Amino acid sequence: MRGRTLQQGCEIGRKAPGLPLHYFKRVPLLPRIQWALGVLHSLQPAELLDIGSGRGKFLWPLLDAFPALPVTAVDVDPRRARDLEAVQLGGIDRLTVRQADAARLPFADRVFDVVTLLEVLEHIRAPEPALAEAVR
Numbered sequence: 001m002r003g004r005t006l007q008q009g010c011e012i013g014r015k016a017p018g019l020p021l022h023y024f025k026r027v028p029l030l031p032r033i034q035w036a037l038g039v040l041h042s043l044q045p046a047e048l049l050d051i052g053s054g055r056g057k058f059l060w061p062l063l064d065a066f067p068a069l070p071v072t073a074v075d076v077d078p079r080r081a082r083d084l085e086a087v088q089l090g091g092i093d094r095l096t097v098r099q100a101d102a103a104r105l106p107f108a109d110r111v112f113d114v115v116t117l118l119e120v121l122e123h124i125r126a127p128e129p130a131l132a133e134a135v136r
Contacts, residue, residue, distance in 0.1 A: 033058055036118060037065050045069060045114035051102045051134060052120030054080055056087075062116075063092065072096040072112070074105065103129035109136050 029037075036058065040048075045066075053059045053073035063071060073095060075081045081099035088095045100106050102117070102124060115134040121127040 029061055030057075033061055033118070036116065037061060040066070040114065040116075043114055045112075047112050047114075048072070049074065049105075049107070049112040049115045049134075051105075051115060051117045051130070052076070052123070053084055053097075054119075056084070058116065058118040059084070063095065068094070070094045070096070072098065072107075074098050074100050074102070076101050103133060105133045105136075 040062070047070050048062070048066075049072045050059055050062065051074050053075050054077075059071070059073055062069075071094060073084050074097075075084065076099070078099050081097055084095070085097040088097050098106060102120065103126075117130070117134055121130065124130050
C-alpha cells in the first residue's frame with residue numbers, strides 16, 4: 001500500500017488528505033512497548049504527554065490501549081507534527097499535537113501526570129535539558 005493516501009471515509013474518520021497510509025501501518029508490539037504499556041496500566045494516567053511521537057510506533061498502541069486517555073503528542077520535526085495533527089483532525093479528538101523541542105516544551109509545570117519519551121533520548125545531542133523538561 002506504500003504510496004497510497006488516506007481519503008474521505010478512511011479508518012480514522014474525517015478527511016486526512018495526502019497522508020501516506022504506511023504512516024498508520026499496525027506492526028506487532030515490540031517487547032519494550034508492551035512493557036511501557038504495562039507500566040502505564042499500573043499508573044492509570046489522567047493526562048499523558050508523549051515527547052518525540054515521530055511516526056507513532058508507541059503512540060498508536062498507546063491510543064489503542066487507553067481509549068479514553070487524553071494524550072498530547074510532541075515532535076520537533078514540523079512534518080511529523082503535521083502528520084500527527086492529521087490523525088487528530090481525522091477524528092481522534094483526545095489527541096492534541098504540538099510541534100516543539102523536547103528541551104523547551106510549551107507547557108506549564110505539572111500539566112501532565114505522566115510523560116513518555118520512548119526511543120527519543122538517543123536522538124538528542126544533549127539529553128539533560130529534555131529530561132529536565134519531562135520531569136518539570
